[in-house]
Amino acid sequence: MALTGNWSYPTTMRFGAGRIAEIGEACRAAGIAKPLLVTDRGLKSMDITTRTLDLIEAAGLGRAIFAEVDPNPSDANVEEGLKFYRDGGFDGVIAFGGGSGLDLAKTLAFMAGQTRPVWDFEDIGDWWTRADPDGIHPIVAVPTTAGTGSEVGRASVITNSATHEKKIIFHPKMLPAVVICDPELTVGMPKHITAGTGLDAFAHCVEAYSSPHYHPMSQGIALEGMRLVKDYLPRAYDDGTDIESRANMMSAAAMGATAFQKGLGAIHALSHPIGAHHHTHHGTTNAVCMPAVLQFNAPAIRERFGPAAAYLGIEGGFDGFCAFVDQLNDSLGIPKTLTDLGVTDPDLDTLVEAALRDPSTGGNPIEMTAENTRKLFEACL
16 A cells, blocks of 8 residues: 555645655745745755755755754744845745754744744744734745654744743744655654654654543544554664655654644653753653653543553553553663753753743643642653
8 A cells, every 4th residue: 555645634745755856846836936945954965955955946946045953943043044034035935854944944934024023922822813924934844854743733842042941932824835744855864863753753642642632633643643653663763764664653743743732741841941951852852751751640541541552552551551651762772861861960940940831731631730840850860
């Protein structure tokens, strides 16, 4: 069975090996005549990026790239990118790469025609309505990892460089108009990035499934997303050229980000401040925090994970699921604790305060307080 499809949920998606060749058509479909390709420094000179720029140029759409993107993109990156974008007279963005490149690219397209500062559009209440929708430029997203699912998201995570806080910038029109999911672009991913990004997708599905909010569509997507990670992440990790596994992991990433419209929780609430202060890899940080958060949430989610474990082919209900998570982390070389991940001398007061302010806390099935959140950090350390 060919792993190929044309989907418009949650947006228009061109899925399948080799479909990066359609980048010119995708830009035209999105109404972009002069795109800026935005990616991170690591991808700038890689073959997949050069080839994509060749395709854009061959389609008569010019050849422009911005790659000054930090692993945790910041307001400074936004400022520099906006100047480059506006000075160049671009009319749309090609978001190319992993979560950091995609998030910065989406923010540049969103901010292209805004006059307010980026922090005025943080994901708080209806702050998104402050934006001028006519000032938002179109986005074509091309993920090159299988984890964040930012290609199907309506938000970006940007670090405030003054306060070292990760902020979620949200607007419905930040959802890319067209997505190209080409699993061939992920073949060169190193093992540790395959593991970290894949477990990010898994965390999105686990937290969405655990969230108490009502969203049956997301619930179903989260469940199948977990199954795809369980079945295909170990294969993609063992053999990076296994295109079937790479394709299924790309699907799982998009599913995780679609599912978490239902809510995230304590895994992300802990991970965001740790990443902002200690510059750890986001997906790997999620994976380290997951076992402790599962135990923390056990009273609220134990029964819900019985049917999930059965669907996933895991014996022993919730406890069996937790044992599976431990085994999966071990098999993918994930550190046991945040200390092993390189988090030394953490300022727990600052981390707890930031975690409780994070929008992800609202989707956790157990209410997070200063006391239980501190204990949770200690359990992860």
